[in-house]
Amino acid sequence: MAHDNSYTGQDFQVVGTRPERPDGVDKVTGRARYGADASAPGQLVGLILRSPHAHAQIKKIDTSKAEKLPGVKAVLTSKDLPDLTGGDAGMYDILENCMARERALYDGHAVAAVAAVDAQTAKKALKLIKVQYKKLPHVTDVDEAMKPNAPIVQPRIKDKETGKPTNVCGIVPMGHGDLDEGFAQADVIVERSYKTEQTHQGYIEPHACLASMGPDGQGELWVTTQGHFTYRNVCATLLGLDIAKLKVTSSEIGGGFGGKTHVWMEPVALALSRKANRPVKLVMTREEVFRASGPTCSTSSDIKIGATKDGRITAAQATIRYQDGAFPGIWGMLGAMTAFACYDLKNCQALCYDVLVNRPKVAAYRAPSAPMAAFGVESTMDILAAELGIDPVDFRLMNAADEGTKAAYGPVYGPIGIKATLEAVKRHPHMRARLGKNQGRGMACGFWFNIGGQTCSDLNIGVDGTVNLTIGTIDVGGARASMSLIAAEELGIPYEDVKCTIGDTASLGHNDTTEGSRGTFSSGMATIFAARDAIDEMKKRAAAMWEIPVEEVAWENGAAVAVGKHNSNLGSLTLKEIARKSPQTGGPIAGHNEVTADGAGVSFASHICDVEVDPETGATKILRYTVVQDAGKAVHPTYVEGQMQGAAAQGIGWALNEEYIYGKDGRLQNPGFLDYRVPVCSDLPFIDTEIMEIPNPSHPYGVRGVGETSIVPPLAAIGNAVSNAVGVRMNHVPMSPPRILKALREAQAAEKQVSAG
Amino acid sequence: MSSVHVSTTINGDAVEYVCPVGETLLDSLRDRVGLTGAKEGCGTGDCGACSVTLDDQLVCSCLVLGVEANGRTVNTVEGMAQDGELHVLQKKFIEHAALQCGICTPGFLVAADALLQRNPNPTVEEVRYALAGNLCRCTGYDKIVRAVLDAGKEMRKQNKSKSKKR
Numbered sequence: 001m002a003h004d005n006s007y008t009g010q011d012f013q014v015v016g017t018r019p020e021r022p023d024g025v026d027k028v029t030g031r032a033r034y035g036a037d038a039s040a041p042g043q044l045v046g047l048i049l050r051s052p053h054a055h056a057q058i059k060k061i062d063t064s065k066a067e068k069l070p071g072v073k074a075v076l077t078s079k080d081l082p083d084l085t086g087g088d089a090g091m092y093d094i095l096e097n098c099m100a101r102e103r104a105l106y107d108g109h110a111v112a113a114v115a116a117v118d119a120q121t122a123k124k125a126l127k128l129i130k131v132q133y134k135k136l137p138h139v140t141d142v143d144e145a146m147k148p149n150a151p152i153v154q155p156r157i158k159d160k161e162t163g164k165p166t167n168v169c170g171i172v173p174m175g176h177g178d179l180d181e182g183f184a185q186a187d188v189i190v191e192r193s194y195k196t197e198q199t200h201q202g203y204i205e206p207h208a209c210l211a212s213m214g215p216d217g218q219g220e221l222w223v224t225t226q227g228h229f230t231y232r233n234v235c236a237t238l239l240g241l242d243i244a245k246l247k248v249t250s251s252e253i254g255g256g257f258g259g260k261t262h263v264w265m266e267p268v269a270l271a272l273s274r275k276a277n278r279p280v281k282l283v284m285t286r287e288e289v290f291r292a293s294g295p296t297c298s299t300s301s302d303i304k305i306g307a308t309k310d311g312r313i314t315a316a317q318a319t320i321r322y323q324d325g326a327f328p329g330i331w332g333m334l335g336a337m338t339a340f341a342c343y344d345l346k347n348c349q350a351l352c353y354d355v356l357v358n359r360p361k362v363a364a365y366r367a368p369s370a371p372m373a374a375f376g377v378e379s380t381m382d383i384l385a386a387e388l389g390i391d392p393v394d395f396r397l398m399n400a401a402d403e404g405t406k407a408a409y410g411p412v413y414g415p416i417g418i419k420a421t422l423e424a425v426k427r428h429p430h431m432r433a434r435l436g437k438n439q440g441r442g443m444a445c446g447f448w449f450n451i452g453g454q455t456c457s458d459l460n461i462g463v464d465g466t467v468n469l470t471i472g473t474i475d476v477g478g479a480r481a482s483m484s485l486i487a488a489e490e491l492g493i494p495y496e497d498v499k500c501t502i503g504d505t506a507s508l509g510h511n512d513t514t515e516g517s518r519g520t521f522s523s524g525m526a527t528i529f530a531a532r533d534a535i536d537e538m539k540k541r542a543a544a545m546w547e548i549p550v551e552e553v554a555w556e557n558g559a560a561v562a563v564g565k566h567n568s569n570l571g572s573l574t575l576k577e578i579a580r581k582s583p584q585t586g587g588p589i590a591g592h593n594e595v596t597a598d599g600a601g602v603s604f605a606s607h608i609c610d611v612e613v614d615p616e617t618g619a620t621k622i623l624r625y626t627v628v629q630d631a632g633k634a635v636h637p638t639y640v641e642g643q644m645q646g647a648a649a650q651g652i653g654w655a656l657n658e659e660y661i662y663g664k665d666g667r668l669q670n671p672g673f674l675d676y677r678v679p680v681c682s683d684l685p686f687i688d689t690e691i692m693e694i695p696n697p698s699h700p701y702g703v704r705g706v707g708e709t710s711i712v713p714p715l716a717a718i719g720n721a722v723s724n725a726v727g728v729r730m731n732h733v734p735m736s737p738p739r740i741l742k743a744l745r746e747a748q749a750a751e752k753q754v755s756a757g
Numbered sequence: 758m759s760s761v762h763v764s765t766t767i768n769g770d771a772v773e774y775v776c777p778v779g780e781t782l783l784d785s786l787r788d789r790v791g792l793t794g795a796k797e798g799c800g801t802g803d804c805g806a807c808s809v810t811l812d813d814q815l816v817c818s819c820l821v822l823g824v825e826a827n828g829r830t831v832n833t834v835e836g837m838a839q840d841g842e843l844h845v846l847q848k849k850f851i852e853h854a855a856l857q858c859g860i861c862t863p864g865f866l867v868a869a870d871a872l873l874q875r876n877p878n879p880t881v882e883e884v885r886y887a888l889a890g891n892l893c894r895c896t897g898y899d900k901i902v903r904a905v906l907d908a909g910k911e912m913r914k915q916n917k918s919k920s921k922k923r
Contacts, residue, residue, distance in 0.1 A: 018854075020851050020852065021851065021854070023859070024850075024851035024856070025843070025847075025851070026859075027856055027859030027862050028834075028837075028843065028847040028850050028851060028856070028859075028862055028863075028866060029794070029834065029835065029837070029838055029843070029847065030792070030793065030794020030795070030833065030834040030835045030863045031794075032859055033793070034796065034860060036787075036793075036796075036797065037787075037793040119784075120777060120779075201894075202892075202894050203858070203860075203894055204796070204798040204804055204806055204858075204860045204861050204892055204893070204894055205796065205798065205858070205860040206797070206798070252858075252859065252860075253858060254796070254798075254858050254859070254860025254861075255857075255858045255860060255894050255895055256858075257894070283797075285800055286798065286799040286800060286801065286803075286804075476857060476858045476895070477857040477858070477895065478854070478857065638854045638900075639854060639857075641854075641900075642854055642857055642895070642896055642900065645896060645897035645899045645900070646857065646894070646895045646896050646897050648897060649894075649896075649897030649898070650894070672799065672801055672803060673798075673799050673801070673803035673804050673892060674801065674803045678892060678894065679897075679898075680888075680889040680890075680891075680892065681884075681885045681886075681888040681889050681891070681893075681898045681901070681902065682882075682885040682886045682888075682889040683889075684885075684897060684898055684899075686899050686902070686903075687897050687899050
């Protein structure tokens with residue numbers, strides 16, 4: 001789709017091209033340094049002892065034997081991490097999650113830690129720590145946890161009406177209109193219930209850090225993170241340090257998808273280092289990543305949608321229960337906001353609950369909460385379309401939101417791409433491809449807000465005219481390439497002349513965590529403004545060199561030009577020429593910008609999926625998959641495609657295979673990649689992509705976020721496809737082989753009963 | 758646990774190190790030899806991020822002991838580029854954007870190299886099954902498969918022109 005510049009007035013020279021990424025060579029040669037790849041002189045190995053119980057009172061921890069083991073330099077319990085949070089409940093939750101205090105709240109909850117001269121000694125020391133537990137009743141299922149007599153996970157959380165402890169830590173209603181009136185107007189109403197299981201982001205790099213604290217209160221932390229500034233602030237608060245005296249450097253990050261937005265063990269590493277007075281390297285095993293970092297919520301939901309015979313939705317209602325793990329989150333709110341965001345609805349309500357259980361603290365996972373809501377809503381949309389006898393794409397188009405629609409979560413939309421993606425789906429050849437026996441096709445759409453937030457960038461021009469760009473959001477999927485493209489575009493120089501670096505916390509002002517698809521949007525904005533700042537300075541230098549007023553200097557195609565007839569003899573001065581003269585014209589040339597980036601553009605995606613289901617085994621094969629998504633402006637289209645394909649693949653895993661399985665003892669039974677099976681190469685087809693570009697008017701280049709939206713539709717798109725293939729509605733993800741076989745057998749049994757009756 | 762002296766060849770260089778008998782080859786490479794290209798994603802042989810070759814056989818170095826390298830030849834991602842020139846697979850991975858975060862990339866490159874040496878002209882299906890032991894969570898594998906197919910094509914072309922010259 002051609003770029004529409006009607007909102008931004010921008011024509012692009014460099015943005016939208018596909019150069020090679022600057023971190024490519026380091027990453028293909030093994031030179032790139034990730035969380036576990038750094039070392040420091042005299043470093044110790046840190047290890048964490050974790051609760052084997054789902055819920056237990058910690059009666060006593062005896063560390064004396066471990067402390068006496070030669071080579072052990074520090075042993076840590078919650079006593080070494082006093083509560084310095086000053087009544088900040090969110091911060092206290094992080095503290096308690098890093099190290100259990102009176103009670104272990106889930107299988108895998110940290111209870112003690114050691115630092116020793118090598119891994120063997122550290123392992124021995126862990127075995128010598130004796131913890132006396134008193135097991136308590138536990139609950140791991142979201143619906144069970146809401147029952148009146150369920151074991152209470154956090155007694156400090158009370159029901160607002162009764163004042164009694166409850167596991168329901170949040171209730172968020174969202175919507176507008178009159179549901180009763182709306183449903184009364186409907187000719188057809190469909191009401192269904194759904195379940196989704198808990199999944200993990202599954203980044204291939206486990207959490208890892210190298211912490212170094214001196215007795216003078218100064219420290220350094222090298223860590224794999226999506227938000228080194230946030231990590232710094234949290235660690236400094238929990239350890240009682242001055243923020244400026246803790247320098248946090250984000251390593252190359254081996255995937256995050258939301259899971260590395262939260263602090264899990266870094267304060268423990270710093271506290272161990274402080275106690276031992278030596279650097280400590282702390283790396284999670286894969287089992288620890290599954291048991292003790294933050295997966296996404298499991299959910300159960302009830303969805304009710306009514307429409308008239310001609311296909312107009314009159315009312316829509318969603319009740320969704322989000323399982324938050326052992327600590328309160330904002331997941332219900334995000335679910336309530338996203339559930340009906342694709343549609344133009346007069347009467348709608350989403351009521352979402354946050355529920356505590358004895359599982360690890362839930363973290364963000366790519367468009368958190370939206371995929372589960374979309375699974376229920378988009379499945380119900382398909383059932384309703386079928387009952388009305390309307391094509392499912394047409395039914396969605398008839399009700400799709402548009403510019404001026406009052407979104408179900410409050411705001412009135414500006415220009416948006418939901419209709420464009422649906423129309424692209426409608427005309428896509430994939431929709432007309434023939435299907436064989438046991439095969440089915442499904443489609444679904446999805447929404448994500450995208451966010452902006454606090455951001456700052458530095459841009460320094462060297463004397464040879466090459467440019468150092470320093471940004472404070474992190475790079476997982478090619479951000480250094482896209483930021484270099486943006487700087488080159490704005491300055492009017494080649495992409496190759498820009499070198500982009502992720503700054504540590506001592507080199508830049510605060511940058512919010514890289515989440516909510518904010519990296520390209522907000523660092524892009526700060527980079528544009530920093531470049532314009534540098535251009536202003538270069539115009540001043542050119543004016544001085546020419547000895548004319550700065551008002552008579554313009555910037556065109558990478559050069560200062562003197563404007564006005566009387567200046568026609570002056571010609572132009574390129575960035576390189578101005579840079580070369582900079583030592584004589586006032587010193588180094590730099591641009592800087594700090595901004596709270598507002599106006600992130602909402603983004604929509606529509607997906608098409610073909611599957612084949614083996615009726616003997618219940619196994620599903622993805623035959624073909626197409627992603628259509630609005631990017632606003634694709635700065636580097638290849639990396640945008642990569643985000644769309646990666647998000648779809650994660651959605652496919654969630655839809656078909658991935659789930660946390662808890663035993664009756666409340667322990668996680670599959671904390672490894674063998675039993676928690678993410679899609680492998682032979683599971684997937686090529687994933688086709690179509691990028692739409694409906695510019696975001698609030699960004700100078702029209703950029704929206706692109707990272708998350710495409711994990712929202714797959715659960716429902718695949719659910720619809722599988723249901724169409726087998727003729728039975730699937731209402732529980734993952735649609736693993738046993739679950740599909742069970743649904744088929746139940747349907748056959750029901751059919752027999754009908755024919756017998 | 759006692760330690761053992763190991764003499765081995767890594768990426769063509771004679772290397773010696775001392776490691777405890779229970780230490781994995783992955784840890785020996787990373788912590789004793791300083792080659793951190795191979796990554797630990799799982800430690801149980803499920804993710805392939807630690808892929809290296811041992812006497813030309815593709816292995817998960819987290820499932821091999823450091824002492825097993827004694828008298829044998831180990832090749833890692835650090836040995837793929839020769840004389841300052843990237844291997845064709847490395848070039849194609851960058852060109853096709855077959856990496857995002859890059860943590861799985863060393864393992865994929867070593868595994869793909871092992872595939873192309875065994876089967877210089879693989880089908881899409883053969884590439885997908887040969888790489889099924891390597892997990893990538895970022896790309897959905899699309900661009901990885903394309904990069905490997907393209908590298909195979911390029912390498913066949915190079916081999917053809919080499920044999921013609923002879």
